Amino acid sequence: MDECKIIVMGFGSVGQGIVKAIKMEKDKILETLGINLKIVAVADSCSSAINPDGLNVEELLKTKSEKGKLGQCPNCGTTNTDTDVLDNVDYDVLMECTPTNIDDGEPARTLTLKAFSQGKDVVTSNKGHLALNYKELDDAAKANNVMFKFEASVGGAMPIINYAKDALSGNQIISIIGILNGTTNYILSRMTSEGSSYPDTLKESQMLGIAETNPTQDVEGIDAACKAVILSNSVLGQPATYSDVEVEGISNITSEAVSLAKENGYLIKLITEVSPKTLKVSPRLVKQGSSYDLNGTLNMATLKTDLADEVTTVGKGAGSLETASAMMTDLITILRTKN
Amino acid sequence: MDECKIIVMGFGSVGQGIVKAIKMEKDKILETLGINLKIVAVADSCSSAINPDGLNVEELLKTKSEKGKLGQCPNCGTTNTDTDVLDNVDYDVLMECTPTNIDDGEPARTLTLKAFSQGKDVVTSNKGHLALNYKELDDAAKANNVMFKFEASVGGAMPIINYAKDALSGNQIISIIGILNGTTNYILSRMTSEGSSYPDTLKESQMLGIAETNPTQDVEGIDAACKAVILSNSVLGQPATYSDVEVEGISNITSEAVSLAKENGYLIKLITEVSPKTLKVSPRLVKQGSSYDLNGTLNMATLKTDLADEVTTVGKGAGSLETASAMMTDLITILRTKN
Known part of the structure; x- marks a missing residue:
């Protein structure tokens, strides 16, 4: 392999991060692996940019920023308005970063299965299809003898799946407990430091762009629950789906509860636990000064193992380039394996 | 490859941990990789146990515990009293865990080079030869087309080299700053919590077995400096040797200095910095509540990257099974690559 042709599906924050990251790391990858990365297509929900000779990253970002879509990108060989680019473009790896959809996992599920059926490797940052259809996707990847990598779906830039499966491969992973949602961690940290109420702190977070306009997925623990499912399947090898997770969010946490915890040397954190007996997202008391005493939007996870104890x-749970970094690591694993 | 024949050189704490870990993980490795691990020889400084059909781990540990050496192990096919087992035994991987020697890197250097010349892969927990002869060893491994893995040499059970090179491979690592010596971290933590003097706290640590009878390598920063050299070469790709490190230990830290720091919201920690401009081990002030605010013998390292920020x-920097866990991960990487 001396060239890797990439399709990027989804061109929001993560998709834009990916094209930037590819531009930044391209030379190093060519130098170390001898493989030339080429972005041959980028698609968002209503438009796409395609060029078999490679798209210009600066122009892609400029067009998206100015027009809000990719259709009029000046270096497009073709434009089309649906996601059938997978059929029309010659490619090697699909980098799938459409938004998480916890209702039916689409369009990620269909795109991923189509790529597998075409014998292509897939890297994703998406949680929905993994939380709902892990087994189907894993089986399809194996049946088609392709690689399916999803480090970015849990913890953003914080390595956790590859940390467990590669950097700790000598161990059996017994359980994982951590803070896997940055938005709720920010809200709870601010409620602790400022003594402010949940509604006020949520509003502040929304103004800062940390919480979304519709914050349900984060504050009700849905996002963290998806991550619990992904870790259960991929790291613990324990089959699970979204409905197996016991979920409680932070929207009922009062400033009084936060203050009372603080006075007694504790903090309230939204903790995700993945263990053989428990698949759970819930607010819990943790000790001040413990490894769970983490401010802002950071994520952390403690893995209990048989040998390494x-x-x-710890790392940034979100962010455009940060999340893209995890997808780049997955891409490099694919390139190293195929090389 | 359906069998991997292993020689363990050095049968102190880490060597004993390795044979235990192999026994614990053997079935999982056979199941997942289809490779049967077999310990064909174990040697300590004065004796060895050899059995081409595989040594019995329980008997090895019992003999060592009862006799202090391996020579009379009841299931030895042969015994010999020097380290030429590499010439006399058919093997695939050398797991090298002789004690660190910062004067000339021996016997690790000679054993490792001999194994390379025989076309064998090597996993080590040793720091001395890496700190003194990194380039020679790296070149020899490449020239002989074998794998050389040394995760256990830095941070014990805490993944750092594989964390940087595998779990963060999508990134350029810009710098590493952390606490890489557990003994000094224990001493400084106790001086902070108890207000005790350095000599008293050192004595306490020696009584608990945390500090060695001759504590120089730890308290004078030599151990951490070796780790700085290893990280500089292996993670930053920046050639360095032991004499390049600016080293200051903790033996001059007074209880007054520790108290003054504490009153002002700081802690004194022995910090190792590996960056393009700096290769340094020294006591530094860090903020209470920061990621450097770590008690006991734990190690931690923060990696600054281009994409993941x-x-x-964080993990246990020492311990028999803990250090062995890092060697097991390296062994599995070798098995996966050869499979």
Whole structure:
């Protein structure tokens, strides 16, 4: 392999991060692996840019920023308005970063299965299809003898799946407990430091762009529950789907509860637990000064193992380039394996 | 490959951990990779146990515990009293865990080079030869087309080299700053919590077995400096040797300095910095509540990257099974690659 042709599906924050990251790391990858990365197509929900000779990243970002879509990108060989680019473009790897959809996992599920059926490897940042259809996707990847990588779906830039499966491969992973949602961690941290109420702090977070306009997925623990399912299946090898997770969010946490915890040397955090007996997202008391005492939007996870005892990983749970970094790592694993 | 014949050189704490870990993980490795692990020889400084059909781990540990050496192990096919087992035994991987020697890197250097010349892969927990002869060893491994893995040499059970090179491979690692010596971290943590003097706290640590009878390598920063050299070469790709590190230990830290720091919201920690401009081990002030605010013998490292920003890894820096866990991960990487 001396060239890798990439399709990027989804051109929001993560998709834009990916094209930037590819531009940044391209030379190093060519130098170390001898493989030339080429972005041959990028698609968002209503438009796409295609060029078999490789798209210009600066122009893609400029067009998206100015027009809000990709259709009029000046270096497009073709434009089309649906997502059948997978049929029309010659490619090697699909980098799938459409938005998480926890109702039916679409369009990620269909795109991913189509890529597998075409014998292509897939890297994703998406949680919906993994939380709903892990087994179907895993089986399809195996049946088609392709690689399916999803480090970015849990913890953004914080390595956790590859940390467990590669950097800790000598161990059996017994359980994972951590803070896997940055938005709720920010809200709870601010409620602790400022003594403010949940509704006020949520509003502040929305103004800062940390919480979304519709914050349900984050504050009700849905996002963290998806991650619990992904870790259960991929790291613990324990089959699970979204409905198996016991979920409680943070919207009922009062400033009084936060203050009372603080006075007694504790903090309230939204904790995700993945263990053989428990698949759970819930607010819990953790000790001040413990590894769970983490401010802002950071994520962390402590892995209990048979040999290494407990190890902890900490990193940025979100962000455009940060999440793209995890997808780049997955891409490099694919390139190293195929090389 | 359906069998992997292993020689364990060095049968102190780490060597004993390795044979235990192999026994614990053997079935999982056979199941997942289809490879049967077989320990064909174990050697300590004065004796060895050899059995081409595989040694019995329980008997090895019992003999060592009862006799202090391996020579009379009841299931030895042969015994010999020097380290030429590499010439006399058919093997696939050398797991090298002789003690670190910062004067000339021996016997690790000679054993490792001999194994390379025989076309064998090597996993080590040793720091001395890496700190003194990194380039020679790296070149020899490449020239002989074998794998050389040394995760256990830095941070014990805490993944850092594989964390950087595999779990963060999508990134350029810009710098590493962390606490890479558990003994000094224990001493400084106790001086902070108890207000005790350095000599008293050192004595306490020696009584608990945390500090060695001759504590120089730890307290004078030599151990951490070796780790800085290893990270500089292996993670930053920046050639360095032991004499390049600016080293200051903790033996001059007074209880007054520790108290003054504490009153002002700081802690004194022995910090190792590996960056393009700096290769340094020294006591530094860090903020209470920061990621460097870590008690006991834990190790941590924060890696500054181009895409993922800062990521942190935390784990046990020492311990028999814990250090063995890092060697097992390296062994599995070798098995996966050869499979």
